[in-house]
Amino acid sequence: MSIDVIVRNLPYLMEGFKVTLYLAAISIVLSFFLGTFLGMARIAKSALIRIPATVYIEVVRGTPLIMVIFWIFFLLPIVVGHSIEPFTSAVAAFVIFTSAYIAEIVRAGIQSIPAGQVEAALSSGLNYWQTMRHVVLPQAITKMIPPLVGQFIALFKDTSLAYIIGVLELTRRATIVNNREFRSFEIFTCVALIYFVVCYGMSRYAKFLEKRRRVGERTESEKKVVPEPEMLVENAQA
Amino acid sequence: MNYDFDWAVLWEYRGLLLQGLVITLQLSVVSVILSTVFGVIFGIMRLSKNVVVRMIASAYVEFFLNTPLIIQLFFWYFALPMVFPESVQAWLWAHNYEFVSGVIGLTIYTSTFIAEAVRAGIQSISHGQTEAALSSGLTGFQTLWYVILPQAVKVVIPPICNQFLNLIKNSSLAMTIAVPELTYQAQAVEAYTFRGFEAFTAATLIYIALTLTVSLFMSRLEHWSAKERQAAAA
Numbered sequence: 001m002s003i004d005v006i007v008r009n010l011p012y013l014m015e016g017f018k019v020t021l022y023l024a025a026i027s028i029v030l031s032f033f034l035g036t037f038l039g040m041a042r043i044a045k046s047a048l049i050r051i052p053a054t055v056y057i058e059v060v061r062g063t064p065l066i067m068v069i070f071w072i073f074f075l076l077p078i079v080v081g082h083s084i085e086p087f088t089s090a091v092a093a094f095v096i097f098t099s100a101y102i103a104e105i106v107r108a109g110i111q112s113i114p115a116g117q118v119e120a121a122l123s124s125g126l127n128y129w130q131t132m133r134h135v136v137l138p139q140a141i142t143k144m145i146p147p148l149v150g151q152f153i154a155l156f157k158d159t160s161l162a163y164i165i166g167v168l169e170l171t172r173r174a175t176i177v178n179n180r181e182f183r184s185f186e187i188f189t190c191v192a193l194i195y196f197v198v199c200y201g202m203s204r205y206a207k208f209l210e211k212r213r214r215v216g217e218r219t220e221s222e223k224k225v226v227p228e229p230e231m232l233v234e235n236a237q238a
Numbered sequence: 239m240n241y242d243f244d245w246a247v248l249w250e251y252r253g254l255l256l257q258g259l260v261i262t263l264q265l266s267v268v269s270v271i272l273s274t275v276f277g278v279i280f281g282i283m284r285l286s287k288n289v290v291v292r293m294i295a296s297a298y299v300e301f302f303l304n305t306p307l308i309i310q311l312f313f314w315y316f317a318l319p320m321v322f323p324e325s326v327q328a329w330l331w332a333h334n335y336e337f338v339s340g341v342i343g344l345t346i347y348t349s350t351f352i353a354e355a356v357r358a359g360i361q362s363i364s365h366g367q368t369e370a371a372l373s374s375g376l377t378g379f380q381t382l383w384y385v386i387l388p389q390a391v392k393v394v395i396p397p398i399c400n401q402f403l404n405l406i407k408n409s410s411l412a413m414t415i416a417v418p419e420l421t422y423q424a425q426a427v428e429a430y431t432f433r434g435f436e437a438f439t440a441a442t443l444i445y446i447a448l449t450l451t452v453s454l455f456m457s458r459l460e461h462w463s464a465k466e467r468q469a470a471a472a
Binding site for chain 1: 300301303304305306307308309310312313316317320321407408410411413414421424425428434435438441442445446449450
């Protein structure tokens with residue numbers, strides 16, 4: 001063991017950590033919006049909207065993330081006619097992949113709101129979008145937050161796959177340092193710890209939000225809430 | 239879009255893709271079995287009364303749950319052998335260590351998710367049952383074995399099945415440590431022919447077929463076990 005190799009390469013690795021953070025932040029925001037629309041489309045009345053959304057979600061959820069990354073990498077240049085930055089390709093792949101999982105979370109959240117509320121809102125004169133915007137989504141979102149954070153943790157870990165198409169993020173830089181220094185033990189332990197600190201922090205935050213939500217519900221309804229089984233991240237790729 | 243599709247290359251290289259599929263299946267089956275065993279053990283350990291046992295299990299689960307699988311694979315593949323003397327290293331490389339480290343990585347990573355599912359499942363069984371079982375004279379182990387686990391299994395099966403599906407998809411990451419599974423072979427076809435589009439379409443379809451088959455089989459199993467229970471109750 002030598003700490004030396006870590007100290008020497010830490011600035012280089014931290015540069016990569018910054019790229020990892022950018023990758024994750026951009027992908028989280030975009031996949032949240034795309035996922036919300038897909039989730040709503042998935043339960044739309046019109047089959048024309050519902051069926052394509054369902055197919056998209058099911059196909060993506062059946063495919064490994066690596067495949068999506070390769071697809072973007074090989075398919076997009078053919079469609080657009082010129083090569084694309086690895087960073088952009090990676091973001092596109094993460095958004096396509098994660099939005100399918102977020103769509104399922106959104107769908108479950110919306111479906112957990114009693115249908116009577118939607119009917120009441122519609123019959124009181126609100127249109128579909130107003131009902132969604134003012135009645136359903138504000139309630140659904142509190143239930144969706146814990147699984148959403150879980151999905152964002154998964155996405156944060158997934159950004160390590162951008163290494164495959166040459167994005168110089170944390171994992172890529174770790175392998176570069178490793179090829180130069182031959183100190184796999186120290187380097188990969190250090191990088192694992194960096195990822196761990198961020199993901200563990202996010203998961204603690206999710207647990208805190210979950211606890212607060214349960215307390216809130218209890219005081220709101222003044223009745224005993226049956227404790228739900230701990231939330232589980234349905235998907236977690238690498 | 240001017241790209242001439244050449245699907246014939248797939249037929250030409252079908253052998254490679256098939257070999258890849260076989261390795262993917264081997265990797266998945268071995269890791270599914272091992273990760274279930276480890277997951278159940280660590281899930282139960284996390285609820286132990288003994289602080290040391292609980293801490294060990296929590297540290298294991300939290301650490302491996304919150305680090306990327308790819309880093310874990312690199313660690314088992316590149317770093318672990320360095321601990322051993324050179325003769326052992328040579329032996330490892332001669333005995334398909336890529337596959338072994340792939341199994342280690344997938345098993346440990348998946349077992350943390352299974353452990354969380356098992357823990358949640360056990361916690362969903364009301365505490366009164368444990369107390370009733372203990373006060374009726376069962377030992378702690380008997381309570382777990384005869385009262386808690388049979389009920390927890392029902393709750394736990396769907397999330398564990400989900401993890402099996404994730405494991406199959408995650409096995410594609412083993413290509414980064416040179417395990418010649420399906421994704422690796424698809425990339426090989428791309429390298430030989432520059433037909434990335436066709437090669438990855440084929441591999442994607444195989445993965446989708448695989449996950450669909452497994453999830454159909456599992457929902458059948460759930461359906462069947464629900465029927466069994468109804469029959470037993472009647």
